[in-house]
Amino acid sequence: YNFCGRGLSKYLSWISKIQVNHPAVLRRAEQIQARRTVKKEWQAAWLLKAVTFIDLTTLSGDDTSSNIQRLCYKAKYPIREDLLKALNMHDKGITTAAVCVYPARVCDAVRALKAAGCNIPVASVATGFPAGQTHLKTRLEEIRLAVEDGATEIDVVINRSLVLTGQWEALYDEIRQFRKACGEAHLKTILATGELGSLTNVYKASMIAMMAGSDFIKTSTGKETVNATFPVAIVMLRAIRDFFWKTGNKIGFKPAGGIRSAKDSLAWLSLVKEELGDEWLKPELFRIGASTLLSDIERQIYHHVTGRYAAYHDLPMS
Helix, strand or coil: CCCCCCCCCCCHHHHHHHCCCCCHHHHHHHHHCCCCCCCHHHHHHHHHHHHHEEEEEECCCCCCHHHHHHHHHHHCCCCCHHHHHHCCCCCCCCCCCCCEHHHHHHHHHHHHEEEEEEECCCCEEECCCCCCCCCCHHHHHHHHHHHHHHCEEEEEECHHHHHHHCHHHHHHHHHHHHHEEEEECEEEECCHHCCCCHHHHHHHCCCCHHHHCCCCEEECCCCCCCCHHHHHHHHHHHHHHHHHHHHHHCCCCEEECCCCCCCHHHHHHHHHHHHHHHCCCCCECCEEECHHHHHHHHHHHHHHHCCCCCCCHCCCCC
């Protein structure tokens, strides 16, 4: 779909006039939070589905090759084998959707996954994560180096100042350059919604990111004070829906930051199902960025199978 030249300026003038109905978004968010969750075997099934959407993440200053190796092993074997056998799911090839690491750790992740004999994608954050406040040349080089090292998905951060000052064309041009630097790798654009100032800006930034060639739009870095929230998600999901209606292109959605409990993951799955439909409930179009969520999902599945909660030593570390 062509957003160049006059076509781009027409869309930019349309985007600049958009306003989001804030009270209506909050009402819809309250409905989601008030809803009762699924129970028993239906809950177990949804939780196993949630595992396949997780980008298992470690973005710490103390990451080493050994904990990257452990992360990759956990990505391949996210739920204990005996629990999967009890659910008759041991032969379904359940793994996480990807592992997500810093650019300097991509080689370690690629090596560990190759040694484990699996083809789980490696995602790398880039472009001066989490603040995005480095020179454009440096940010583009960071993408290229991560791709060279074997990352097949790149989670870029946008320059929030371009959103806050309304420089939509400049934001579009930057993301276009990110897209080009990614080559064949998937581009996931992090909007850092907690720092965009308003839901209207979230919608506009979502649209610009999709117009510029993002394969996914992502809520947060996980390092902001406010991360993935339901009001923000509703606005981003509606933007994805509008973009699909306008262009026929399906863009993925990735909430990240603060999604820690199994119950949270069920709420996110049902939100995506309601807003975009079942066709979005697959790893190609929906991911959850999380580091501790998998441990809680495994605890809940352990409880479903055994009838008791796991002790700390019962489940392997991720």
